Amino acid sequence: MSFPIVRHRRLRTSAALRNLVREYAFSAHDLIYPIFITEGTGVKNEISSMPGIYHFSLDTLEDEINEVVALGIPAVLLFGIPATKDAVGSSAFDDEGIVQRATRQIKQNHPELLVIADTCLCEFTDHGHCGIVHVDECTHQAVIDNDESLEFLARTAVSQAKAGADIIAPSNMMDGFVQAIRTALDDAGFTHIPIMSYAVKYASAYYGPFREAAGSAPQFGDRKSYQMDPANAREALREAESDILEGADMLIVKPALAYMDIIKSVRENFDLPIVAYNVSAEYAMVKAAAINGWINERAIVMETLTGMKRAGADMIITYFAKDAVRWLKEG
Template sequence: MTFSPLVGAYPLSRPRRLRQSAWVRDLVAEHRLTVADLIWPIFVHDKDMARDPIRSLEGVDRLSIAEAVREAREAHALGIPALALFPNIDPSLRNDDATAAYDTDGLIARTCRAIKSAVPEIGLIVDVALDPFTSHGHDGILCDGKIHNEKTIEILTRQALVQAEAGADVLAPSDMMDGRIGEIRKALEAQGLTDKLILSYAAKYASAFYGPFRDAVGTSALKGDKKTYQMDSANTDEALREVAMDLQESADMVMVKPGLPYLDIVQRVSETFRVPTFVYQVSGEYAMIKAAVNAGFMDHDKGVFETLLAFKRAGASGVLTYFAKYVAEKLKG
């Protein structure tokens, strides 16, 4: 940033004048957090219970479809623009080929239809990835111990079409396979689904912050790691190449994941490309805040709002956060 040479010197210039009371701080604030900035990730399941608490995510439950519809109604009433759906399916349905991922009567397809029937105005963002559906917990098809890029894309494309036809507004490939955005877009166009948005997890890092999420979707028993397809946390220029490729393949929006450890990536992507750039405040970040609050080391609301504002300050268009409903209620209240 280039500063004006007209900036004065102390004592005639006193920056603290603009901080002396709440009204003036609000008046000159450079960034604001609103309900319209929030996307609420929710987990759905097929169990015979409305809500199933997730041990590693305090205050977050897996929901039945009926309960997800109820929460969608509440989210819409609060002004939350979109939900992001993630499944926890019966382990017996998981296999090496992730066939449940493209089941037209699968958990996500049924959830999409139910929510869209009850709350058509709310946006539905659906994860395009195979890890909740594979027996090994990877985001792709394993061949001789390695993730096969092209075979994985074939399944992802079938999955995306099923989701789109079930009512998903936004397809969000989070798998990090090379070339999957272009193939999904071509398949959507071929089926006349030209209005469907693609939100690419373009800069998704192999991170230690995903543990509670894997617990939530039932993939904690991951075999190996995901470092051959998710990004190395040491790299920033690589993120720009990944984003550029996905935009060239017709992604409408891009995602950086995780959030707080990668604010520099959010800023570089948003400033370089000037496209809608989202960030995911992932499960590990949520769990850390909760742990700090429970230990008495942090004020809950101050910690939550400060981290969410950090994403906006870095250039994020919006934030996927498990705090979304709570924050929306606070902002509305």
């Protein structure tokens, strides 16, 4: 007796049935929306390499936040562009810095919205690096002083927590940054504030548009000495484990699209919440192709974000958050 080969076509016969048996999906509750805050008044300037994404001054920020809240997006990730920069990024840990003032404003008007503060120095230093730079006396080359950088990053985290940030998200990739920040937060009485660590952050070409948006391109050299080699996978597990041991509460993998295998590997090896960062060039490439009519933007975005969930992400930081939620609501 022979039997027919069944490939379960019956489970694909209607949209309702396909939805019923769908294995992975994302919702508004999984999304985090990045926002760029700048000094000045009346500022709402579109970022040329990221259509639909803007620089906001504090007085124009409220309309954007109202839209985010109305859409049901639960969290925003704040990046600040200061009026002035210096060698140590002092405006990053200034209690009246742009991120701190934006945080207070958001929490005053929308206490239910989670504010995640990016904790790094690159937007605030005049050299564009994520730590403190010194010239080596022997080689006469500029080098990052890892341990001194930790002191300033810890001060930044405490200042952000004082302003009302719900989550601290350090993106600097200095050795020992999670432990330094955890200790500083605890000593300042912020034991309840979780750390969403950029645990696995690659030295990627996908950050180009962000560096325009944040004004954070290095003025010399690159960040390969403190960000990961894109060729390395096992190193990602070592970096993630190190941050967990130091006190991280959530782990970010950045970028996401070219690193789905890394998201999956981190998910399979650790039980902390995993965050995929759908970065600026991933956004810009889709936008550019859509503007030229080469792709169906909605279909591409929804498929990509679903893929990140399938790989193991619990949360997704994405510039598409507002669009994605609208498309979800449309069905």
